[in-house]
Amino acid sequence: MPDGHAHGDGHTGPGHTHGVNAESDKRLLSAALALILAYMAGEVILGVLAHSIALISDAAHMLTDAASIVLALVAMRLAARPPRGGYTYGLNRTEILSAQANGITLLLLSAWLTYEAVRRLIHPPEVTGGLVLATAAAGVVINLAATWLIGRANRGSLNIEGVFQHIVTDLYAFVATGIAGLVVLLTGFARADAIASLIVVALMVKAGAGLVRDSGRIFLEAAPTGLVPDLIGRALADRPHVVEVHDLHIWQITSGMPAASAHVLVALGEDCHAVRADLECVLAEDYRISHTTLQVDHASEQFLTIERHCGESHGPSHRGK
Known part of the structure; x- marks a missing residue:
């Protein structure tokens, strides 16, 4: 994979x-x-x-x-x-x-x-x-x-x-x-x-x-009223096999059309597609966000020993349990 x-x-x-x-x-x-x-x-x-x-x-x-x-x-x-x-x-x-x-x-x-x-x-x-x-x-x-x-x-x-x-x-x-x-x-x-x-x-x-x-x-691409990106990021990071969620963005394209994108790191050896499907389900059912773009990668061995995965931060990071 x-x-x-x-x-x-x-x-x-x-x-x-x-x-x-x-x-x-x-x-x-x-x-x-x-x-x-x-x-x-x-x-x-x-x-x-x-x-x-x-x-x-x-x-x-x-x-x-x-x-x-x-x-x-x-x-x-x-x-x-x-x-x-x-x-x-x-x-x-x-x-x-x-x-x-x-x-x-x-x-x-x-x-x-x-x-x-x-x-x-x-x-x-x-x-x-x-x-x-x-x-x-x-x-x-x-x-x-x-x-x-x-x-x-x-x-x-x-x-x-x-x-x-x-x-x-x-x-x-x-x-x-x-x-x-x-x-x-x-x-x-x-x-x-x-x-x-x-x-x-x-x-x-x-x-x-x-x-x-x-x-x-x-x-201004602000999160819709009632949706708190930090809370959503922590909820996603706490899902099974998720190591980290970063570059999380939540905005509205127009009224009633919330959208989200994020970079998700998955534990080595786990199924990235299954994790992505689980996160999409959480976003749709718990937060009514069904327009999503999730980039899902396996976390490398090197990542487990360093503070940041990406060279440039585009938002807060949420580490899994």
């Missing part, structure tokens, strides 16, 4: 499916897009008539909602293309680009709305409370429907989760705007409109920062 063995199984991880599920997701997103576009057009007109920054900010947010859905649909179409040429993983990460773009637009929009809200706190315009309340109430209904549609899609995809965060934030915005309209209607306190907008801004910053952080972790 030769000492060097490398293996790549080519399987995609759990949750990374296209086909029927992807087509269903596209229909759900398209239906939500139609609802949002129809309502947004009316809200812009009513916001101008009511002199309400809260309504106009909601409409601006809905525009980003619509853009985020369009971007998500384009990303899904690109991600479904098979690997070819230099793109050996296909275009799966276009979905992560979409999620990051959604997060960035939320942050940029929140900066603009903060400026407008503060300006109107200092110089509050006259706000038509009844019109604001009625428009916000209709917006709550529209966004509940859109949230329900997108909530039925695969939120395990960071791409779809980005759209969902946009819509949920908009739902909160309409609730805050409705409360502001009621306050203005009952008390005449016009600054309630700007205060409601600032509450929405806080929600937008939270959602946007989360999307940028999560997509950034994928682009």
Whole structure:
């Protein structure tokens, strides 16, 4: 049996499916897009008539909602293309680009709305409370429907989760705007409109920062949340006949598609193929990592008396018991 063995199984991880599920997701997103576009057009007109920054900010947010859905649909179409040429993983990460773009637009929009809200706190315009309340109430209904549609899609995809965060934030915005309209209607306190907008801004910053952080972790090849490479390395090193596991890398290709690679040294005289199969089983069953590339070699006599097997370290080493 030769000492060097490398293996790549080519399987995609759990949750990374296209086909029927992807087509269903596209229909759900398209239906939500139609609802949002129809309502947004009316809200812009009513916001101008009511002199309400809260309504106009909601409409601006809905525009980003619509853009985020369009971007998500384009990303899904690109991600479904098979690997070819230099793109050996296909275009799966276009979905992560979409999620990051959604997060960035939320942050940029929140900066603009903060400026407008503060300006109107200092110089509050006259706000038509009844019109604001009625428009916000209709917006709550529209966004509940859109949230329900997108909530039925695969939120395990960071791409779809980005759209969902946009819509949920908009739902909160309409609730805050409705409360502001009621306050203005009952008390005449016009600054309630700007205060409601600032509450929405806080929600937008939270959602946007989360999307940028999560997509950034994928682009930086960080281990998926909940998977600790050191713990996994020790678990693999403790398997029968494993002398050492080093150069262990765990990352995500895209949402729901974790991957792992490692160099494994096996005790002299043991079956490298059997050890590799055992380690792949551990990764798949215990950590839901089925896209693996394991280089398996027999440990030499010289290795047993030296500290390091490779001339250059690419990560921590985990020695077997």
